[in-house]
Amino acid sequence: MSKPDLNVNIGKMKLKNPVMPASGCFGYGEEYASYFDLSRLGAIVVKGTTREPWPGNLPPRLAETSAGLLNAIGLQNPGAVEALAKIRTLAHYGVPVILNVAGHSADDYCEVIKFFAEEKAVEAFELNVSCPNLTAGGMAFGTDPEIVYRLTSRAKQLTDKTLIVKLSPNVTDIAAVALAAERGGADAVSLINTLLGMAIDISKKEPVLANVTGGLSGPAVKPVALRMVWQVSAAVDIPVIGMGGICCAADALEFILAGASAVAIGTALFTNPLTCLQAIDGITAYLEENVVATVKEIVGLARKNQAQKREENQCGKS
Amino acid sequence: MSKPDLNVNIGKMKLKNPVMPASGCFGYGEEYASYFDLSRLGAIVVKGTTREPWPGNLPPRLAETSAGLLNAIGLQNPGAVEALAKIRTLAHYGVPVILNVAGHSADDYCEVIKFFAEEKAVEAFELNVSCPNLTAGGMAFGTDPEIVYRLTSRAKQLTDKTLIVKLSPNVTDIAAVALAAERGGADAVSLINTLLGMAIDISKKEPVLANVTGGLSGPAVKPVALRMVWQVSAAVDIPVIGMGGICCAADALEFILAGASAVAIGTALFTNPLTCLQAIDGITAYLEENVVATVKEIVGLARKNQAQKREENQCGKS
Amino acid sequence: MVNYEILAHEEVAADAKYIVLAGKIAAVPGQFLQVRISETNDPLLRRPLSVHDCHENSFSLLYRIAGRGTAMLAQKKTGDNLNILGPLGKGFPHTTLPTALLVAGGIGVAPLFYLARCLAEKGKKVVFLFGARQAEALYRRRELAEIVSELHLATDNGSTGLHGPVTELLESFWEYQVKFEIYACGPALMLQEISRLAAGHDRDVHVSLETQLACGVGACLGCVVADRTQPGKYFRVCSEGPVFNSKVVF
Amino acid sequence: MVNYEILAHEEVAADAKYIVLAGKIAAVPGQFLQVRISETNDPLLRRPLSVHDCHENSFSLLYRIAGRGTAMLAQKKTGDNLNILGPLGKGFPHTTLPTALLVAGGIGVAPLFYLARCLAEKGKKVVFLFGARQAEALYRRRELAEIVSELHLATDNGSTGLHGPVTELLESFWEYQVKFEIYACGPALMLQEISRLAAGHDRDVHVSLETQLACGVGACLGCVVADRTQPGKYFRVCSEGPVFNSKVVF
Ligand SMILES: Cc1cc2nc3c(=O)[nH]c(=O)nc-3n(C[C@H](O)[C@H](O)[C@H](O)COP(=O)(O)OP(=O)(O)OC[C@H]3O[C@@H](n4cnc5c(N)ncnc54)[C@H](O)[C@@H]3O)c2cc1C
Ligand SMILES: Cc1cc2nc3c(=O)[nH]c(=O)nc-3n(C[C@H](O)[C@H](O)[C@H](O)COP(=O)(O)OP(=O)(O)OC[C@H]3O[C@@H](n4cnc5c(N)ncnc54)[C@H](O)[C@@H]3O)c2cc1C
Ligand SMILES: Cc1cc2nc3c(=O)[nH]c(=O)nc-3n(C[C@H](O)[C@H](O)[C@H](O)COP(=O)(O)O)c2cc1C
Ligand SMILES: Cc1cc2nc3c(=O)[nH]c(=O)nc-3n(C[C@H](O)[C@H](O)[C@H](O)COP(=O)(O)O)c2cc1C
Numbered sequence A, B: 001m002s003k004p005d006l007n008v009n010i011g012k013m014k015l016k017n018p019v020m021p022a023s024g025c026f027g028y029g030e031e032y033a034s035y036f037d038l039s040r041l042g043a044i045v046v047k048g049t050t051r052e053p054w055p056g057n058l059p060p061r062l063a064e065t066s067a068g069l070l071n072a073i074g075l076q077n078p079g080a081v082e083a084l085a086k087i088r089t090l091a092h093y094g095v096p097v098i099l100n101v102a103g104h105s106a107d108d109y110c111e112v113i114k115f116f117a118e119e120k121a122v123e124a125f126e127l128n129v130s131c132p133n134l135t136a137g138g139m140a141f142g143t144d145p146e147i148v149y150r151l152t153s154r155a156k157q158l159t160d161k162t163l164i165v166k167l168s169p170n171v172t173d174i175a176a177v178a179l180a181a182e183r184g185g186a187d188a189v190s191l192i193n194t195l196l197g198m199a200i201d202i203s204k205k206e207p208v209l210a211n212v213t214g215g216l217s218g219p220a221v222k223p224v225a226l227r228m229v230w231q232v233s234a235a236v237d238i239p240v241i242g243m244g245g246i247c248c249a250a251d252a253l254e255f256i257l258a259g260a261s262a263v264a265i266g267t268a269l270f271t272n273p274l275t276c277l278q279a280i281d282g283i284t285a286y287l288e289e290n291v292v293a294t295v296k297e298i299v300g301l302a303r304k305n306q307a308q309k310r311e312e313n314q315c316g317k318s
Numbered sequence C, D: 001m002v003n004y005e006i007l008a009h010e011e012v013a014a015d016a017k018y019i020v021l022a023g024k025i026a027a028v029p030g031q032f033l034q035v036r037i038s039e040t041n042d043p044l045l046r047r048p049l050s051v052h053d054c055h056e057n058s059f060s061l062l063y064r065i066a067g068r069g070t071a072m073l074a075q076k077k078t079g080d081n082l083n084i085l086g087p088l089g090k091g092f093p094h095t096t097l098p099t100a101l102l103v104a105g106g107i108g109v110a111p112l113f114y115l116a117r118c119l120a121e122k123g124k125k126v127v128f129l130f131g132a133r134q135a136e137a138l139y140r141r142r143e144l145a146e147i148v149s150e151l152h153l154a155t156d157n158g159s160t161g162l163h164g165p166v167t168e169l170l171e172s173f174w175e176y177q178v179k180f181e182i183y184a185c186g187p188a189l190m191l192q193e194i195s196r197l198a199a200g201h202d203r204d205v206h207v208s209l210e211t212q213l214a215c216g217v218g219a220c221l222g223c224v225v226a227d228r229t230q231p232g233k234y235f236r237v238c239s240e241g242p243v244f245n246s247k248v249v250f
């Protein structure tokens, strides 16, 4: 048998495998370049980037929780000009670069897209409308489907590149937000960003994070992320990039079986920088064991099996 | 110094300490009675109870996750008549019993309240409008402030007992739902119920739970629960009962410092049935170490400290 | 909830270990213990393991390394403590009959070993049918041979005993003249098959079931199996079981 | 990411341990290692520990049991493996001066021990000021005494050396005739005080800082401290530090 085919398409991007690092956990690639061969990645997603440099939040910015991590980085980034220089150095890896786009307002996002629109080094934009450490009028940007729809449509008009909208899990109905992004012209949605959480230092009797609240990531959130990928992939027709707590190939496969066409790995990199590579190898091994020729065949397979089972049960009952 | 005073009031209830088991994790008390002296508890919260017996969901109903537990029990319970018999046997512990009330419709809830309204063995009702394993019109009951407001008002008219509304964390704005409950006449709110999650069995290629999705509880959810207690206790004037992942006194104290007047412990009991007692002892020790006379003094203390710090920073800046 | 010191911890096969703990527990055969694997929150839940044997001042467990929790358990060393909740659940029911037929599949031998010893000590004739994939998974069969009256083996690959499923060993016993009680523990499919065969001969079997547990004491309603005699009713495996009459669960 | 075998693991005080690992690492003094505590997801993050000493075929760590992670580390036994990422960060800068003053507070001795050895081996005069709450927390002071030119001790409770803070020991040195480099590691408040005193004499100090880390390699921007010379700018402790010039961080 020949090696399983791990190719997936996200919008106009052709990825040689469905595994990428998650935004904000991989900088602009430079820090992890000495740990493994970045050319093996399906894509590289860089840090949330704004037009001008952003300082980020006051420290402390991190708190460890049970199987999770709270962060309140506040989108510290060097701004579009310096980011571009860093991204250009990634070109020789031959891996599509996805630019995570951030801002305070719709105009902010559009500025970033305009800046990179003609830039070959960037293949796709991921609109981060879901950073829990920023607020727009009291509530995070990405919680209102209408705002997400409008921002996506505006962004779509500015670029022919692949447009991904990154969804917030801090909502009642994530499928509704995903549908709004799709309607606005998104080529894909990615989820989940972090869950809004906090921690309190009982000896100091105050919040651990200077920002009070932070975003929860890591294995703790995996069940919630997986449920949302399941819901969203049932609702939209565009591809879903799944993430939230993936630590190994088995976790990645749960997301793919739930309906994700590709996956991103964030927090797990901090414990094991090789997680992406191990996930790629593990997915390959799984496809071989299950005699499946292409990873595309198992995208959403758990849903199909579940639907079939339900039908059988229904028949049995009637 | 005399022993710290652990008394708290929730509506008309006077609790001798702020620690209780969480609904659904303690049955009707009988199973844990042989493990410790139930009379030491601040209150006993019994399983979600409906007017008629409910069978619950098909198994498998459980899946373990990283520092968390997914359950899809589906509110299996013996119905009001048998529940009452069980609750009466708890009377001799001299601990207030809180009845967790469940149903498919507003009428269902009202039926249960009417049934127990004159029953001395029950001191309070906790309206479980947040079970993620049940849906009313596609979306869980407790996600719509208006529905919560109406249900609370109706329930309030049926009983003089303390009325608690248990909130769902699967919402964009939990404070809005809490305010709706308060407006409807709730004496307290309790939170969080479980986060909607799922798990997939990659060898069977289907969801682990027969119900597909389940409710996530345990230490994994603590940061989210704590953040919601912080937000809700800032928004409402009624007491907040905090829960979600509490495993020890330090965890319980985080919730109290965030603004909870009392706390409930669920999943941790499965690993350590003595968690409630150890939390009571640990809170007592903490108050002694910090030379605080009553637990009431530290309710929301982290918020006060935080507000003060912010003010100082503001002054420094201007 | 008591800490017990590990007196011995031995490999019985590449994928299974036998652990002896210091202390006295009042367990009947078929009961289980909720074993805490880690003091951290991962894994969060205790792991249920059957009482494998009981002595004056010690007791033992036999477990297969099935996943992460049991793999971590396998790392524990002599002298370490194991935190245990139990004994829990209802054990195998007593029998007034002089003969008992015990059927184990693989690690299903764990609770049946203790049952065999207790029945033998009461002077019953214990016929033990033991099947597994291969000889290595006929865990502790030598120690078992010393306890029981008859030991019949079967393996899927024919490496020891009958080449075939343990259920084939059963066939000759339906014609048996004396009455006997049947107890079984093993994979769900094996139990189902035995129950089906037994039902064909109008017999029932005391089967010990495994489901995913959380509390282990009957409080959470997570571990249930359907009551086949009453639609919409469930049994809690942890507290109403783990031993059930095959007729009510299959 | 490499597994290193534990060759020795000793208590140096009730709350601190010293661990020797087999293997070669190319670390300069002041660099640290990200140590994996558990193979499970709790605790999730690695724990940063400084390189305490380096030999031909081994290296060592010295750590205080500060919480859950270090308490779990303390359970590891000789022969166990420790999974390590690193060496990471920038170490202490070299000095062209012939004399170095090293100031440690409690467990702050961890990275300064290796620095002291390297400086001594280069023929520098190493004056070591070591303060702690009580004598017991002057970890490995006997081994240190064999390396340095001068060792001055101070304890908060007066149980050994000067009765008072280590910063008091500093005072006499400002009048010193020869020029010297200053390196310090210890509690934040101590470092701040030393920096303040040094600034008063127009001197700067190379301080090694501790913050909560996640990635340890500069990718997550979680571990930052403010750059006092540029408002709104931050340094990453893990990759731009952990050693900084006191003037830019205090
Ligand atoms: C009452 C009872 C008594 C038991 N007695 C024994 C015994 O004496 N010896 C023994 O080796 N095993 C026994 N088991 C099974 C044992 O509890 C599981 O093998 C163990 O919990 C698996 O934990 P793990 O972390 O190693 O595997 P996990 O990583 O949790 O899971 C590995 C695999 O086992 C499955 N699994 C997890 N928990 C259970 C469970 N409770 N029951 C069945 N499958 C499960 C998972 O779905 C998965 O497929 C018993 C189970 C019950 C309910
Ligand atoms: C670059 C660097 C080098 C270090 N070198 C050493 C060393 O050689 N020896 C040594 O004993 N310690 C060293 N530390 C500190 C050590 O990393 C922490 O004590 C350890 O991570 C605490 O983990 P824990 O799980 O035991 O405690 P936790 O339970 O995580 O926390 C216990 C207490 O320590 C605090 N804490 C947690 N992590 C850190 C941290 N990274 N820095 C400061 N405080 C923290 C917590 O806020 C809490 O108050 C170093 C830290 C850094 C950043
Ligand atoms: C330290 C940190 C920084 C992050 N920064 C960003 C960011 O800049 N933009 C973004 O869209 N998501 C950001 N995220 C969210 C991650 O990309 C990812 O959605 C989330 O962490 C869940 O995945 P994980 O559990 O694998 O980490 C950040 C997460 C972490 C932990
Ligand atoms: C097995 C199980 C059953 C539950 N049943 C109920 C219930 O009947 N009614 C209810 O309001 N909450 C129920 N809950 C939610 C808990 O009361 C609690 O809100 C939640 O588990 C978070 O707390 P914990 O992390 O301490 O478990 C249940 C939780 C679990 C784990």
Ligand code: FES
Binding pocket: C212, C213, C214, C215, C216, C217, C218, C219, C220, C221, C222, C223, C224, C236, C237, C238, C239
């Ligand atoms: S495991 Fe909780 S009822 Fe059986």
Ligand code: FES
Binding pocket: D212, D213, D214, D215, D216, D217, D218, D219, D220, D221, D222, D223, D224, D236, D237, D238, D239
């Ligand atoms: S710990 Fe991630 S940047 Fe320093």
